[in-house]
Amino acid sequence: MTSLALALPIRRTYLRRTLAAAAVGAAVACASCAGRDATAMATYLMGGGAYVPSEGGRPAVLSLVSASLPTATLCYLLSGFVSSELARDSSAVLVRARSRAAWSTARLVQVALLCLAFRLLVSAADCLALLCLGRGGDPGGLARAALLSLAPECLATFSLVLAETLVALDADEVTASVSVLGVHFGTLFACSWAPVEVARAVVPWLPSTQGVLAWHDVAGLGLWGPTGVEGFGIAWSVCYLTALAAVLWCLVARATRRRDVL
Amino acid sequence: MGDDIVLSHATKVIKGRVVLDDVSLRVRRGGVYGFTGVNGSGKTMVFRAISGLIHLTSGEVEVFGRPVRPGDEYPCNLGLILESVGFWDEYTGYDNLRLLASIRGLVGEGEIRRAMERVGLDPSDDRPFETYSLGMRQRLAVAQAVMEAPDLLILDEPTNALDVGGVEMVRDAIVAERSRGATVLVACHNEPLLEALFDQRFRMCDGRIDGGGTDEE
Numbered sequence: 409m410t411s412l413a414l415a416l417p418i419r420r421t422y423l424r425r426t427l428a429a430a431a432v433g434a435a436v437a438c439a440s441c442a443g444r445d446a447t448a449m450a451t452y453l454m455g456g457g458a459y460v461p462s463e464g465g466r467p468a469v470l471s472l473v474s475a476s477l478p479t480a481t482l483c484y485l486l487s488g489f490v491s492s493e494l495a496r497d498s499s500a501v502l503v504r505a506r507s508r509a510a511w512s513t514a515r516l517v518q519v520a521l522l523c524l525a526f527r528l529l530v531s532a533a534d535c536l537a538l539l540c541l542g543r544g545g546d547p548g549g550l551a552r553a554a555l556l557s558l559a560p561e562c563l564a565t566f567s568l569v570l571a572e573t574l575v576a577l578d579a580d581e582v583t584a585s586v587s588v589l590g591v592h593f594g595t596l597f598a599c600s601w602a603p604v605e606v607a608r609a610v611v612p613w614l615p616s617t618q619g620v621l622a623w624h625d626v627a628g629l630g631l632w633g634p635t636g637v638e639g640f641g642i643a644w645s646v647c648y649l650t651a652l653a654a655v656l657w658c659l660v661a662r663a664t665r666r667r668d669v670l
Numbered sequence: 671m672g673d674d675i676v677l678s679h680a681t682k683v684i685k686g687r688v689v690l691d692d693v694s695l696r697v698r699r700g701g702v703y704g705f706t707g708v709n710g711s712g713k714t715m716v717f718r719a720i721s722g723l724i725h726l727t728s729g730e731v732e733v734f735g736r737p738v739r740p741g742d743e744y745p746c747n748l749g750l751i752l753e754s755v756g757f758w759d760e761y762t763g764y765d766n767l768r769l770l771a772s773i774r775g776l777v778g779e780g781e782i783r784r785a786m787e788r789v790g791l792d793p794s795d796d797r798p799f800e801t802y803s804l805g806m807r808q809r810l811a812v813a814q815a816v817m818e819a820p821d822l823l824i825l826d827e828p829t830n831a832l833d834v835g836g837v838e839m840v841r842d843a844i845v846a847e848r849s850r851g852a853t854v855l856v857a858c859h860n861e862p863l864l865e866a867l868f869d870q871r872f873r874m875c876d877g878r879i880d881g882g883g884t885d886e887e
Binding site for chain 2: 415416417419420493495496497498499500501502503504505506507508509665666668669670
């Protein structure tokens with residue numbers, strides 16, 4: 409009986425790519441934190457504060473771009489995971505799997521684990537950079553912020569990779585990255601520059617903003633940073649992103665089943 | 671379970687190009703069937719269709735009485751070499767086979783070791799796969815195809831990168847599989863050692879079977 413789990417190792421290439429993306433995150437953290445107020449930078453790094461307008465100012469373009477680099481790097485490097493592995497696995501693994509659904513389940517679980525590993529590494533790098541390079545950092549507060557942002561950010565990253573995977577199965581990795589990340593970051597940048605009233609009205613409903621902690625109503629949690637949209641809770645975003653990831657997962661599984669392995 | 675592998679009017683069009691053109695064939699269980707033809711004649715595409723890796727534009731594939739539908743579980747125990755086999759670079763040959771064997775759980779360590787010895791590889795060799803020569807990689811590919819005693823063995827250019835000893839190893843493996851009752855489909859060109867084993871030959875040209883019938887030699 410074929411194992412449903414198909415517990416196969418992740419190829420070293422993708423582990424390296426995940427580490428590389430996390431290194432980009434660490435570099436952004438170090439460059440952002442050096443000599444700056446740790447609390448303010450925590451909002452920027454862990455809360456996605458770079459995307460949220462603060463009182464009297466709009467986010468700088470350079471801040472938006474640098475905040476986007478780690479996630480964009482990971483998404484690009486993982487966008488071809490499923491399509492590449494489908495070709496590589498054709499002779500030996502695919503013909504042994506109980507079905508392509510079983511195969512795609514196993515591979516998408518690996519993608520999820522890589523996204524989680526990336527987020528954990530970047531969170532750890534953010535905390536270390538803030539404590540070691542920033543001024544006045546509070547370890548307890550930083551740890552709490554990192555934990556609270558983990559689920560929505562992880563789900564958001566995973567959803568982005570799934571969306572890119574879906575496009576990459578039909579097109580190629582560059583097209584997938586440009587199209588999906590273009591829409592995603594374009595939405596975030598638009599929300600950060602739109603009139604505040606407009607942004608606050610739409611932010612709870614857009615997929616791209618669900619992973620940005622600074623847009624959420626976290627003031628009552630005693631966290632730093634600007635007050636987000638009132639009533640926009642983390643639980644809502646976790647449910648939203650879980651449903652989105654589930655839909656994308658099914659679409660990727662269907663596309664994998666329909667794809668010719670050439 | 672039926673005894674035949676049947677392709678019925680199989681056609682495959684990729685980006686406007688006909689790569690399989692109304693191919694129909696029937697092979698009986700338990701023989702060795704050769705597919706010959708120049709590069710691009712459609713041999714590999716026939717194998718992809720039979721092994722369920724592609725969706726035919728039209729036509730059907732049946733293996734031992736059961737339809738082959740890409741995405742579903744394959745109708746029988748299949749051993750396959752189709753272009754390169756995606757082994758894990760950082761694992762040894764033995765560990766690679768152990769990983770593959772764990773998917774279906776049909777064979778244990780003994781069978782894996784014997785499969786490696788049959789193809790001339792040392793199961794205790796602790797070098798990772800990425801250090802293997804092309805010939806060693808091909809031998810490992812043959813080992814993974816035969817280690818689970820498949821009902822159907824599909825070998826696409828199995829002698830690539832192999833020396834004379836390697837070609838003889840492939841020949842001996844095909845003979846052993848046939849004597850065990852497996853059905854073997856082989857694509858090759860210019861390999862007299864293998865072609866002498868064919869019970870039937872299918873010559874392919876431009877995505878069609880060109881003639882066919884029993885090899886009288």
